[in-house]
Amino acid sequence: xxxxxxxxxxxxxxxxxxxxxxxxxxxxxxxxxxxxxxxxxxxxxxxxxxxxxxxxxxxxxxxxxxxxxxxxxxxxxxxxxxxxxxxxxxxxxxxxxxxxxxxxxxxxxxxxxxxxxxxxxxxxxxxxxxxxxxxxxxxxxxxxxxxxxxxxxxxxxxxxxxxxxxxxxxxxxxxxxxxxxxxxxxxxxxxxxxxxxxxxxxxxxxxxxxxxxxxxxxxxxxxxxxxxxxxxxxxxxxxxxxxxxxxxxxxxxxxxxxxxxxxxxxxxxxxxxxxxxxxxxxxxxxxxxxxxxxxxxxxxxxxxxxxxxxxxxxxxxxxxxxxxxxxxxxxxxxxxxxxxxxxxxxxxxxxxxxxxxxxxxxxxxxxxxxxxxxxxxx
Amino acid sequence: xxxxxxxxxxxxxxxxxxxxxxxxxxxxxxxxxxxxxxxxxxxxxxxxxxxxxxxxxxxxxxxxxxxxxxxxxxxxxxxxxxxxxxxxxxxxxxxxxxxxxxxxxxxxxxxxxxxxxxxxxx
Ligand SMILES: Cc1cc2nc3c(=O)[nH]c(=O)nc-3n(C[C@H](O)[C@H](O)[C@H](O)COP(=O)(O)OP(=O)(O)OC[C@H]3O[C@@H](n4cnc5c(N)ncnc54)[C@H](O)[C@@H]3O)c2cc1C
Ligand code: FES
Numbered sequence: 171x172x173x174x175x176x177x178x179x180x181x182x183x184x185x186x187x188x189x190x191x192x193x194x195x196x197x198x199x200x201x202x203x204x205x206x207x208x209x210x211x212x213x214x215x216x217x218x219x220x221x222x223x224x225x226x227x228x229x230x231x232x233x234x235x236x237x238x239x240x241x242x243x244x245x246x247x248x249x250x251x252x253x254x255x256x257x258x259x260x261x262x263x264x265x266x267x268x269x270x271x272x273x274x275x276x277x278x279x280x281x282x283x284x285x286x287x288x289x290x291x292x293x294x295x296x297x298x299x300x301x302x303x304x305x306x307x308x309x310x311x312x313x314x315x316x317x318x319x320x321x322x323x324x325x326x327x328x329x330x331x332x333x334x335x336x337x338x339x340x341x342x343x344x345x346x347x348x349x350x351x352x353x354x355x356x357x358x359x360x361x362x363x364x365x366x367x368x369x370x371x372x373x374x375x376x377x378x379x380x381x382x383x384x385x386x387x388x389x390x391x392x393x394x395x396x397x398x399x400x401x402x403x404x405x406x407x408x409x410x411x412x413x414x415x416x417x418x419x420x421x422x423x424x425x426x427x428x429x430x431x432x433x434x435x436x437x438x439x440x441x442x443x444x445x446x447x448x449x450x451x452x453x454x455x456x457x458x459x460x461x462x463x464x465x466x467x468x469x470x471x472x473x474x475x476x477x478x479x480x481x482x483x484x485x486x487x488x489x490x491x492x493x494x495x496x497x498x499x500x501x502x503x504x505x506x507x508x509x510x511x512x513x514x515x516x517x518x519x520x521x522x523x524x525x526x527x528x529x530x531x532x533x534x535x536x537x538x539x540x541x542x543x544x545x546x547x548x
Numbered sequence: 549x550x551x552x553x554x555x556x557x558x559x560x561x562x563x564x565x566x567x568x569x570x571x572x573x574x575x576x577x578x579x580x581x582x583x584x585x586x587x588x589x590x591x592x593x594x595x596x597x598x599x600x601x602x603x604x605x606x607x608x609x610x611x612x613x614x615x616x617x618x619x620x621x622x623x624x625x626x627x628x629x630x631x632x633x634x635x636x637x638x639x640x641x642x643x644x645x646x647x648x649x650x651x652x653x654x655x656x657x658x659x660x661x662x663x664x665x666x667x668x669x670x
Contacts, residue, residue: 304652404625405598407648428646429598468650473625 179207180341182526183360183369187346188218189512190330191375191505193519196252199338201527206271206369207340208362209331210347211446215330216377218512220480222400222422222434224413225513228263228291228316229279230316233489233537235288237517242318246515254330257323261424263413264294265312272417276314290316294470305409305468321413321424325374331515348376351386351501358500367373371526372501378481379441380491381503388497389540392486393506397441397479398434398447399510400457403472405429410466411433421461429471433462436509440481448479484508492538502526503540550587552577567637581664582639583609583628594618594628595642617642 182198184191187209198205207213227235227242248256267273276293283291294302295312319410332342346362351372353359360367376383376394406429413424420435437454455477462469485491485506494499502525504518511518524531554562554577563578569591576585583606586592593603594616607615610631616628619640628639 305650405644405646405648406624407644407650409650429644429648471622471624 178366179368180338181203181369182206182371182373183208183358183377184373185365186375186380187213187332187342187344188216188375188377189328189331191373192328193333193515194373194375194504194522195329195340196335196338197519197523198526199335199340201523203527205335205340206367208344208346208348208360208367209342209344212344213332213342214325217480217482218323218328220478222319223267223324223512224422224424225258225322226263226312226319226413227509227513228319229415231264231489232282232540233287236519236533237514239290241514241517244319245322245513249514252330252332252334254267256327256330258327259320259322260318261320261412262315262317263319263415264313265415265417265419266299266310267308268419270312273312275417289328290318297344301413302432303410303414305466307465307467310465315412319413327515331472331519337398342429348383353498372504373522374501374503374505376505378441378483380483380503384503384540387495387501389495389503391491391540392543395441395443395481396484398509399437399439399450399455399477399479400432400434400452401459401474401477402433402499403431404475406468406472407433409468414465416465418541419461420458421465430475433458439483443481448481450477450479451470480508481545482509486543489515490538491540492518492535493540494525496541550592552588560606565633565635566635567633567635567639570641580633581629582620582631582633584619585633586628586639591641593641597644598645601645
């Protein structure tokens, strides 16, 4: 029936071949479930292949900490687990405090974290900051560090999940944009541009397009999408081992082993998801670059080599949707990761597999319900 | 190895500028490119390949290949073949490799290579 080779029937169909879709496929295949991933373009073509690779537990929203914590444990041994090279490096992550106000912010955060019995974020003083980051600007007064954090190579990580899933029997079909979903009896009928598929369960891992897939499942939610931008320099002499962020400024960067420095920070370009396109906003990139120079004077000698953006899904509260569908049976969502979903990849697969095979997860997912923005109408 | 063709028929009115190439003062004709200035003064190595550490020099000499990157006034990755000399310019062959460590400077921009790298480079 379907144009491309591959099975047209599976127990679970995952829509979207980003890290969430691939990780979910891996966990399901590992449990012996017959799983098929439908990807409209190519696996890792979007956010999961082009992100900043930040594997960050530091500074997570409290609601995300339990998930992020487990995911961080998984990252430490992920290469062995998947028998692949994700490029993960544990480097610690430091958020720099530029002034006393930042220190106050950190102090408040620490109080909240300690109340919840989370102790993975440690405040450091100016001297320790300088020891860990000898090139930091003189005025920086301190910061906060999470030791387990680091980075990985995004497309390698996503591919690692894909390959591991495929070895366990998961099927991946690319070039299959899902256009229609229908309930027929106890099954889902999935129509793509090139074929028809059938499954018992559906998982929506459609990234920046996930609201469209959600609507096909009957769930409406206020997801938006945008195009966060990144730039990478040519090789520089090594000056920063930890991954670096800032408490109150849009700064984020990491220096890779080859000396190149990846600069992010959340500046957004222009997103055109209908055409898989993004356009860069150079003024904002320049502001990001000058931020990096403010914190690290050596960055004045940096030469930017490439700049790009990826399409990412955002929720109003910057928390993902990890949820069963409220309006359809046997349908699940994992999207809206709001520019920090890469780190969560390993755990999201486990949670989705639990929701499907055990009908519940041990994590409290109430903050991630798909209908959390629905208002009661009288 | 390299010389200016103009030297064959010296034009006494040709203006000269003084620049510094790898810590050495040299005098070169005004408007010449950094690469010409380097080559004519016996400093044809623009950079070491950051991967293999092999010496590199100008290849296309017209701005396309980026083989000729040098440090100019402390800023690395400048194309020697596309940049004109100006008085007082400080040019340095670029030696940033995957192993380079930045050494914090007390003040001012930039970095210095540590002793090990200097040795490698010779
Ligand atoms: C520039 C940038 C930097 C980032 N930096 C970080 C970081 O440092 N750390 C971090 O943790 N996170 C980061 N993120 C966020 C992270 O990349 C994402 O949260 C994560 O990759 C989302 O994965 P996903 O699988 O949900 O989405 P995606 O990777 O976007 O995958 C969704 C897939 O679904 C497919 N699809 C959509 N609709 C359909 C359809 N109808 N039919 C079939 N297939 C469909 C798409 O083609 C796409 O391939 C960054 C994101 C960007 C863009
Ligand atoms: S020699 Fe090719 S760019 Fe300078």
